Amino acid sequence: MVLDPHRWLELRRFRGLYETGAISLSEIAKETGLNRRTVRKYLSAQAVAPPRRAANGRPRKRVVDEVAPLIDAMLRAEITIKGAVIHERLVQEYGFTGNYQRVKLYLQEARPRIAEELGIAPDELAGLHRRFEVVPGAQAQVDWGDEGKILAHVGIPKVYSFHMVLSYSRDPFCCFTTSQDLATFFDCHRQAFAHFGGVPMSIVYDRTKTVVRRHVAPGEAVPLHPEAVAFAGHYDFDVDVLAAYRPTGKGRVER
Structure with a gap:
């Protein structure tokens, strides 16, 4: 079985937990909806990254x-x-x-x-x-805040706040928007990257519609939004979507 990029990103985020013994193959299989043998294969030492080949067919x-x-x-x-x-x-x-x-x-x-x-x-x-510690630059966490109708008196019905927090230093970034659409979401990321002076290696999200294409039942593989996958690929960071019913997974940004 060959994993598509979306499923590979979903599975790869469990590698660190698996290597430290914090989670078992069976638990990962249940979380991702993949066969236990498939999980073992792609988390083995021989499968660090998806095989990529150059134009001549040889490994790059x-x-x-x-x-x-x-x-x-x-x-x-x-x-x-x-x-x-x-x-x-x-x-x-x-x-x-x-x-x-x-x-x-x-x-x-x-x-x-x-x-x-x-x-x-x-x-x-x-x-x-x-x-299991986070080193500088390894991870950031993202969340939206709903600021309500604080500008309704000037004709703006809703205001939202975008938050990105570096997991190691707790350095916060926040900006305010009137939309949560994809264009605004990615523009907020760019502003955050400019604020931090770089891009973290991975970003943790909850199951927001700008990252997850559709919601699935616990234990099923999370289908990532293709625009989010493309954006992450362009800026070279990993998308880490929280498992369902794990509210403590984004403790830094939630606080």
């Missing part, structure tokens, strides 16, 4: 492949070294131009492989990553 070379031996050497010296530290060293000492997300994806495959070389059992490695 990744920027991170050039520094892969250096990353492997750092892991052999310190298997628990953080991805952010590795990325910083690559940039400062070796002139690496790729972003942190590329290193992070490579580490998902490389760390278990190097651990096996060092004789570290998978359950021991999982124990080393039990803490």
